[in-house]
Amino acid sequence: MNTGSTLPERADTVIVGAGCVGCSAAYHLAEMGREDVVVVDRGPLFETGGSTSHAPGLVFQTTGNKLMANMASYTRDLYDSFGDFRTCGGVEVAYTEDRWAFLKRKREWGRSFGLEGGELLSAEEVVAEVPQVDEDAILGGYYLPSDGKADAISASASMAEYARDRGVEFYGNTEVTDIETSGGSVDAVATENGRIEADDVLVATNIWGPLLGDVVDTDIPLVPCAHQYLVSDEIDALEGAEREVEQPLLRHQDHSLYFRQHGERYGIGSYNHAPLLVEPEDIYGPERLDDLGLEYPSLREFTEEHFYENTHPDHDRTAYDAASELVPALGDCEWTSQINGMFSFTPDGMPILGPDEGTDGLWWALAIWVTQSGGAGSIVAEWMEHGTPRLDGDAVDATGAHISRFQPHTGSHEYTYGRGAQQYQEVYQLIHPREQPRSQRDLRRGPFYHRQAELGAEFYDSDGWEVPQWYEVNEGLLGEYDVPDRPEWLARNWSKAHGAEHQHLREKVGMVDMTTFTPIEVEGSGAEAFLQGLLTNDVDVTSGRMRYSAMLDEDGGVLADLTVARFADDRYVLFTGGGSSATLHSRWITEHAPDDGSVDVTVHDSSRTGIGVFGPDSRNVLVDLVEADLSNDAFPFYSAQETYLGSIPVTMLRLSYAGELGWEIYAPTEYGGRLWEAIADAGEAYDIAPVGWEALDSTSMEKGFRLWGTDITPEYNPYEAGIGFAVDLDTDFVGKDALLDAREDGIEEQIVPITLDEEGTVIDAGHPILVDDEVVAYACRADYGYSIDAGIAYAYLPTEYTDVGRSVEIEYEGERYDATVRSGPLFDPEREKLLR
Structure with missing residues (x-):
């Protein structure tokens, strides 16, 4: 392999970063037959000095996120095929009753996502697997026999060797100084050893990702964090231990600790301390490592106070005390190695994958741990080669890791570091699915926010938007409606007001904040032809009519389901959700629009607000407010009109996600306060109630309406998703060929x-x-x-x-x-x- 030798002047693809993610991407691109690929890294190959170099390599596969679980499982199998994985099993112990109930759910997630052999162990059975554990300190554990240890450096070398045999070139000790672009496309990668022209560039540098983001003016919401890892001297409990009979990995998540065997020594990884955040530009270069006594740039000096003092804001004891309680043998041992090692977090804890939005040919694969590294390389390579993300050739829902999920505020240092610190702090915490972030809140407030707060709205964070889930004021309706109790875990962060609002909307009328819904205006002489080629349904309808349609990727997977309203021969408005869905969907639409000037796309992600008025009395509430005739004949189901509500210019859609009579009403944001007041005042005579999104979700489930991101994802085509009625095969659209193949193969x-x-x-x-x-x-x-x-x-x-x-x-x-x-x-x- 090349290490700092003369670089080629040109390559079709340059991968920046030769850690396990970059090497995985190179391996998979080579496996798919991509030629002329070059990999460069600032450090030596393959112990490059990044997170791969010091990572303990633990592969715990089970998580509540399907994408992350599948990537981990793929990584395990891939590295095992190279002989760079040691299957020893993994045990996660329960210190509290809450954690024990959580482990029951966790085992079921593993079963759901295809992980076989997981079982719940009693405390005695845990000790049989990991004898040095104090049986009296735990209630039991969750054991997955196929978990184990990846040798990340060796796996990187193995993947690189396979790729090199197929023509991929690797260059170490080659620091990238610039990514050159022009006209919205990648031109070249400039390094300290020369310049390489390229058509595609993949950045897989993890903790250094934000620095290269700055070079190309792309916000990379990633924060390097340090956590502690210690290795003991020989302990009696492991005397004579052989590598062939290694004990299972051990996690003690109630105190943010993990453990692994090193022969007769024991390693402890600790997140049980205050977040130790690092600025990417402050990560030491090789020239300072010797002076500081550090082996890699991704290391920091060990800080004893974070191990022997309680600095974690959510824990009641030190990492040392908690580790010694679980594994008493550690109480009087010496340490042969102690480090603070860097890795990275994003604001939502998910990776950053996919094509750059502003620069064609630029790709990102960041914020990925060894656990998911092999799978991440497969996904991004498939995406680069075939245009859609796949894992081992199968469609996956990678939207939760897509770089375009991020909203404008996530580019700020304050937000990224605030949420990154929270993600670090909570990485092993028992977080309820409905528990909300505590920091960086109240960023995007709709025009009704203060009125909703007065009504006791329970706000959830939705990509920065504060979205009401239910209203405390509606707890007063519980005398009218029967709402079953929920068991303790499911009742947390929930209110019976949800059930009351659901039933009140069904029997009377409710008003729902739809500010996060995003109208996307498509106009111009080519609007109809463009949308016919993009959407699955026939949009050649008369002005004032709407169509429900899917939008597919090239594999036929559902990228979005949209309401499409036509207002003129050359003007349509598409309605989709808010936050990340609006960002992802509008990007796809904009990037597929013709560049001949025949189509103009305007995304109203913040310039419009909306209220849904749903329920049997919705027409009665609105009839005297609106200039348009709201009768069935004049304003039938699935039609749209631009009219006035009082003096407010509004766009009204005759539809209801709740499955009731109703209208969605959109207006310019500055009219929002008055819009709420007018509807609320007119609704008093009909006992109108503010209704949160929990009730809208449960009413839509009864009605069988799909929710993008849960029961509609790119993993499934419209026929599988039960929306085949929104497919018109008489039109030609993106993904049609794949859809025809799928239909012929059978669902x-x-x-x-x-x-x-x-x-x-x-x-x-x-x-x-x-x-x-x-x-x-x-x-x-x-x-x-x-x-x-x-x-x-x-x-x-x-x-x-x-x-x-x-x-x-x-x-x-x-x-x-x-x-x-x-x-x-x-x-x-x-x-x-x-x-x-």
């Missing part, structure tokens, strides 16, 4: 509604669906249906199990619940309420 999975048989029972999403004791699917979305009085789950079942009336079981916290496959929609199947 193997299809989404179905499932109801729990026991009244009042509710479960969370992510848990396995079983038929005859075999896991056949998992609940991708779940809630309670207060109008049908049953718990609901949606799942992509194999088609042989989708018969209506089929009995299945859903596993939740170790219990099995009887459930039944249903046909949808579960509520108002004849659409009588929508059409009245």
Whole structure:
């Protein structure tokens, strides 16, 4: 391999970073036949000095996030195939009852995502696997036999050797000084040893990513953090231990610790201290390492106070005390190695993957741990080569890791470091799915925010937006409506006001803040032709009509489901969700728009606000406010009009995500305060109630309306997702060929509604669906249906199990619940309420 020798003047692809992610990408590109690939790194090959060099290499595969679990599982298998993985199993212990219940759920996530062999162990069984653990200190543990240790440096070298044999060139000791661009495209990579012209550049530098982001004017919301790792001297409990019989990895997440065996020594990784954040520009270069006594630039000097003093804001004891309690042998040992090692966090804890938005040919693969490194390389290589993210050739939903999910405020130092510190602090914490971030809040407030706060709105953070989930004022409705109790975990961060709002909207009328919904205006002489080639449904409708449509990637996976309203021959408005969905969807639309001037795309991500007025009395509330005729004949279902509500210019859509009579009403943001007041005042006579998004979610589930990101993702095509009615094969659109192939091959999975048989029972999403004791699917979305009085789950079942009336079981916290496959929609199947 080359190390600092003469660089080529040109390459089709340059990968910056020869750690495990960069080498994985090079391996997969070579495997797919991509030629003329060059990899450069500022450090020596392959112990480059980045996070790969000091990472303990623990591969715990189970997580509640399907993408992360699948990437970890792929990484395990890939590195094992090179002989760079040691299967020893992994045990996560429970110190509290809350953690024990969590481990039950965690085991079920593993079963849902295809991880086999996971089991719950008693405290005695944990000690049988890891004898140095104090049995009295724990309640039990979750054990996955296929977990283990990756040798990240060796795996990088193995992948690079495979790639080199297929023509990939590697150059170490070659620091990148610039990424040259012109005309919105990559031109070249400039290094201290020369310049390489390139068509594609992949940045896989992890902790140094923000520095290269600055070079190309791309915000990279990533913060390097240091955590502690210590290796003991020989301990009696491991005397005579052989590498072939290594003990399982051990995690003690109640105190932010992990452990692994090093022969007769024991290693401790600790997040049990205050966040130690680092500025990328302050990461030491090789010239300072010797002076500081450090081996790699990604290391910091060990800080004893963070191990022997309690500096973590959420813990009640030091890392040393907690480690010694669990493993008493560590209480009087000496340490042969002590480091503060760097890795990175993003504001949401997910990786950064995908193509740069401002520069064609520039790609990113950052904020990735060894655990997911092999899988991340597969995904980004498939994306670069074939245009869509895949893992081992199969479609994946990578939207949660897409670089374009980030909103404008995430580029700020204050936000990235504030949320990065929180992600570090909570990495091993027991965080409830509905628990909200504490820092960097109140950034994006809709025009109704203060009025909603007065009504006791419970605000959730949604990409910076403060979105009401329910209103405390509606707890006063509980005397009118029956809302079942929820078990302790599911009742946390939840209010029975949710159930009352759901039923009140069904019986009377509710008003829902839809400010986060994003209108995307497409106009110009080429608007119709452009949208016909982009969307699955025929948008050649008369002015004032709407169509529901999907937008697909080249593999036929659903990128978005949209409401498309036509207002003139040359003007359409597409409506999608807010935050990351708006960012991702609008980017796809904008990038596919013709550049001949025939189409202009305007994204109203903040310049519009909206209110949904839904329920049997919605027409009564609005009829005297609006200039338009709201009768069925004049304003039928799935039509749109631009009119006035009082003096406010509004766009009104006759539809309802709740499945009731209703309208979505959009106006310029500056009119929002008056819009709320006018509707609320007119609604007093009809007992109108403010309704949060929890109720809108549960009403939409009853109605069978899909939610992008949960039951609609790029993993599935429209036929699998149950929205084949929004596909018109008489038009030509992106993804049509793949869709035709899929239809010819036959649909193997299809989404179905499932109801729990026991009244009042509710479960969370992510848990396995079983038929005859075999896991056949998992609940991708779940809630309670207060109008049908049953718990609901949606799942992509194999088609042989989708018969209506089929009995299945859903596993939740170790219990099995009887459930039944249903046909949808579960509520108002004849659409009588929508059409009245």
